[in-house]
Amino acid sequence: MNPPPSTLFTAPPEWQWLIVGYFFLGGIAGGAYFLAVLIDLVGDPLERPLARLGYLIAFPTVAVCGLLLTVDLRRPERFWHMLLQSETLRPMLKPWSPMSLGSWVLLLFGGFALVSFLAALADDGRGRWPRLAALRPPGALGTLVAVLGGLLALFVAGYTGVLLTVTNRPIWADTSLLGVVFLISGASTAAALLALLGRRRAGASVTGLHALERFDSLMLVLELIALVALVISLGGMARVWLGAWGALLVLGVIGLGIVLPLALYRRSLRLGDASGAVAATLVLIGGFLLRVVIILSSEGV
Amino acid sequence: MAQAMGFFTDTTVCIGCKACEVACKEWNQLPASNGGASTLSGDSYDNTRRLDGIHWRHVRFVEQFTPDRSQGRWLLMSDVCKHCVRAGCLEVCPTGAIIRTEFDTVVIQSDVCNGCRDCIAACPFGVIDINPASGTAQKCTLCYDRLQVGLEPACAKACPTDSINFGPVADLRKMAEARVGKLHRQGETRAYLYGADDKMLGGLNSFFLLVDTPEVYHLPPDPKLPTRRLTSSAWMSVLGGVLVGLAGLVSFRTRGSRP
Numbered sequence: 001m002n003p004p005p006s007t008l009f010t011a012p013p014e015w016q017w018l019i020v021g022y023f024f025l026g027g028i029a030g031g032a033y034f035l036a037v038l039i040d041l042v043g044d045p046l047e048r049p050l051a052r053l054g055y056l057i058a059f060p061t062v063a064v065c066g067l068l069l070t071v072d073l074r075r076p077e078r079f080w081h082m083l084l085q086s087e088t089l090r091p092m093l094k095p096w097s098p099m100s101l102g103s104w105v106l107l108l109f110g111g112f113a114l115v116s117f118l119a120a121l122a123d124d125g126r127g128r129w130p131r132l133a134a135l136r137p138p139g140a141l142g143t144l145v146a147v148l149g150g151l152l153a154l155f156v157a158g159y160t161g162v163l164l165t166v167t168n169r170p171i172w173a174d175t176s177l178l179g180v181v182f183l184i185s186g187a188s189t190a191a192a193l194l195a196l197l198g199r200r201r202a203g204a205s206v207t208g209l210h211a212l213e214r215f216d217s218l219m220l221v222l223e224l225i226a227l228v229a230l231v232i233s234l235g236g237m238a239r240v241w242l243g244a245w246g247a248l249l250v251l252g253v254i255g256l257g258i259v260l261p262l263a264l265y266r267r268s269l270r271l272g273d274a275s276g277a278v279a280a281t282l283v284l285i286g287g288f289l290l291r292v293v294i295i296l297s298s299e300g301v
Numbered sequence: 302m303a304q305a306m307g308f309f310t311d312t313t314v315c316i317g318c319k320a321c322e323v324a325c326k327e328w329n330q331l332p333a334s335n336g337g338a339s340t341l342s343g344d345s346y347d348n349t350r351r352l353d354g355i356h357w358r359h360v361r362f363v364e365q366f367t368p369d370r371s372q373g374r375w376l377l378m379s380d381v382c383k384h385c386v387r388a389g390c391l392e393v394c395p396t397g398a399i400i401r402t403e404f405d406t407v408v409i410q411s412d413v414c415n416g417c418r419d420c421i422a423a424c425p426f427g428v429i430d431i432n433p434a435s436g437t438a439q440k441c442t443l444c445y446d447r448l449q450v451g452l453e454p455a456c457a458k459a460c461p462t463d464s465i466n467f468g469p470v471a472d473l474r475k476m477a478e479a480r481v482g483k484l485h486r487q488g489e490t491r492a493y494l495y496g497a498d499d500k501m502l503g504g505l506n507s508f509f510l511l512v513d514t515p516e517v518y519h520l521p522p523d524p525k526l527p528t529r530r531l532t533s534s535a536w537m538s539v540l541g542g543v544l545v546g547l548a549g550l551v552s553f554r555t556r557g558s559r560p
Contacts, residue, residue: 002418003523005426006522010422010426011353011430020544047553071418075415076415098393099419160536161538162534162538166387166527167422168422169422172422176534176537183541183542183545184541198440211553214551218548289491
């Protein structure tokens with residue numbers, strides 16, 4: 001008889017709803033910023049309001065992320081120990097530990113998100129300091145901010161999956177694909193949120209909304225492929241998902257959150273004017289359920 | 302550095318008295334669980350159940366009975382932090398709270414830990430947990446304070462059968478090999494050492510003599526470092542980032558090319 005998998009002999013860290021919330025919002029913050037940068041750098045200038053919306057979403061969302069992470073610590077007042085050594089005040093960084101590197105990148109990304117948030121306000125002529133608009137493309141300085149911030153944003157959207165893998169817990173440590181799944185899902189949920197809010201606030205043009213839907217469709221297809229590969233890569237450990245978690249994954253994450261919105265985006269299923277909004281809402285729900293299944297199913301083992 | 306110090310726990314002479322658990326709690330001033338009110342596990346004579354933030358030694362009871370309970374077997378093992386030479390908890394700890402001492406042991410500094418719980422998920426043995434009294438991750442320190450003044454750890458001192466042996470790891474390994482040889486000669490040919498050589502996580506400074514497969518004692522058959530998939534995960538994520546970027550270009554750029 002084969003010995004059982006060694007990840008079954010470990011203890012759960014009790015990362016629960018706050019962490020589920022952080023992983024979901026972190027994906028949205030990173031994804032929204034990345035999409036805003038993309039639209040600013042290569043998109044039609046007519047879509048600048050859509051990019052602006054992305055910056056306006058990214059900063060408050062990443063601020064909430066920092067708050068969730070701090071509250072989740074058992075000693076929240078020591079949150080800064082992640083960044084500075086508490087005795088010497090020298091920088092504390094272990095690049096091979098995703099949580100350590102992630103803390104620094106989250107801080108840096110928060111800074112870029114704030115700068116772009118202010119620049120987006122200034123660009124509109126509404127901020128108190130109109131010269132801050134130079135920190136947003138197309139200027140050279142703005143382009144630099146956008147490129148650096150966009151790379152950090154991608155990291156923030158994806159590193160959480162790698163963080164789960166760099167443990168010894170069942171499911172998490174039994175695959176190398178959680179990072180890529182979370183990254184794609186972050187981009188997808190961010191596009192859905194942009195489409196949803198862009199529609200309401202009339203920030204986006206019809207072509208802008210179509211581009212978002214096209215992008216999200218691609219993301220959903222990629223996510224489906226990555227999820228199937230993830231289940232295959234788990235091998236025998238996927239047995240943990242036989243039951244309620246698997247049902248939630250198949251019906252909630254894949255059915256409700258991927259297949260149904262794809263059908264709505266492709267107009268193979270029609271709900272009149274509401275099609276786009278319903279699809280985007282379903283994508284957001286699916287993205288949240290993905291984090292719920294991945295995190296809580298392992299916690300329960 | 303002083304010599305590497307550790308434990309050799311010989312499970313064949315453990316009588317399950319739990320003196321080690323009590324001595325550990327006394328010396329390290331660990332609080333009682335559940336405010337001191339006793340709770341029964343209900344399915345075992347062992348009511349400690351597992352190692353956690355307030356149980357740094359745990360005598361595991363392996364109770365195997367036939368359904369009619371006419372036949373049975375007891376195995377007893379005083380479990381503890383393995384003080385791995387390549388320690389997963391130390392590897393991931395983002396605050397630097399987890400250190401390697403001059404005795405080659407692994408210690409969590411409670412005044413540095415902020416309770417992120419990454420080490421709990423990283424430990425291949427499920428040893429670490431939060432101590433609710435401090436709100437920090439805690440585990441066996443191999444009595445770091447006692448070692449610094451030349452005393453042996455409280456559990457080894459209290460053990461009435463010398464199931465728990467403390468000393469320089471090199472000496473313990475010799476002692477353990479001799480013990481395995483003796484048991485084999487006496488007919489207990491199943492006896493073997495778990496974690497005594499460098500193959501398992503570079504060596505466990507706290508290793509065990511067992512007479513059945515590791516999983517019977519709730520020990521992982523093949524413990525690994527948490528970073529084993531870091532490189533592959535990182536590259537897969539980079540690939541994902543490239544795909545997301547390309548999809549973005551395809552989706553948004555087309556309109557930019559209009560006159």
